[in-house]
Amino acid sequence: MSGTPDKYARQALDRLDILQSHLTNVPAPAGRLTKLSRSLQGKKAIVTGAASGMGRETAKILADEGVQVAVLDLTDAGVTVVVDEINKVHPGRAQGWTCDVADRQRIKAVCKEVIESFGGQLDILINNAGISLGGGAFDDDESFETRWDKTVAVNLNALVIFIRACVPAMLKSEAARIVNIASTEHFVTGPANAAYSATKSAVTGLTRSMAVELGKYQNITVNTVCPGPIITGMTARIPPELKESYAKRRVPMRRYADPEEVAQVTVSICLPASSYLHGATIPVDGGMTIRHT
């Protein structure tokens, strides 16, 4: 805009003055041109379901970026493999806890132990553990209800129990980040997967609700990542030819992803610089959910 702003532009600029963010008067650190950090060095994180697939890759990337990582999963053997893998390259950067996320009391106890071991600091929570049990909605009562209850416990209830247990410590962080892993099953779905689809859609609702409720603290963001078809333990039983035909038919990029490709997005959301992304539902799916035909 050149010359003197007219009356209406002036009013708009006045409104902008009022709305200036808390960053407006913060200078860039010495030697840098911008204000927000892209470093995760020294942060502390919890990753659930970290023994396999996307959780494992997320834990590894966080460790590569200088984050102290609590690796949580079902079995001691699974946890130990990942802790050793990380500590071999970054000595002391990972610690492991067995935690069945369907067990609320265990979640609360583990979160307390992890936060104590981190000296009271917790910056990042990755709610990643999940299951897909399949089965038809009209199977016999016992099998349907057992699968439904288990799926709701692991894919939905656990996430809110973790958030409730972690937020008090995370409020002390300068840039706290919660990432909930849902699925493209939030947007689209197939047959015989009611519990999975229902819980993954519910995760995006939980994220939005938490984002509104926690927004007033200004230091903490909550977002959902929705992976498309990814090569992990969860999809290991799908034969390669079925994976290929599905990807060619449904995914514009015509392939499944490596779990690291999702984990890199998850970690990007955790940067201090990702400070205004809040309550978002982010597909990481090779374009699957935007394809019309």
Ligand SMILES: NC(=O)c1ccc[n+]([C@@H]2O[C@H](COP(=O)([O-])OP(=O)(O)OC[C@H]3O[C@@H](n4cnc5c(N)ncnc54)[C@H](O)[C@@H]3O)[C@@H](O)[C@H]2O)c1
């Ligand atoms: N693979 C895909 O195509 C895909 C697509 C969309 C979303 N997802 C979601 O991504 C997340 C990660 O899954 P993945 O694909 O890496 O699968 P994965 O099976 O490789 O890893 C899931 C991990 O969660 C752990 N887990 C399962 N139940 C648990 C419990 N009760 N307590 C603690 N840990 C438990 C497993 O032991 C495993 O290590 C899940 O939430 C899944 O629903 C996966």
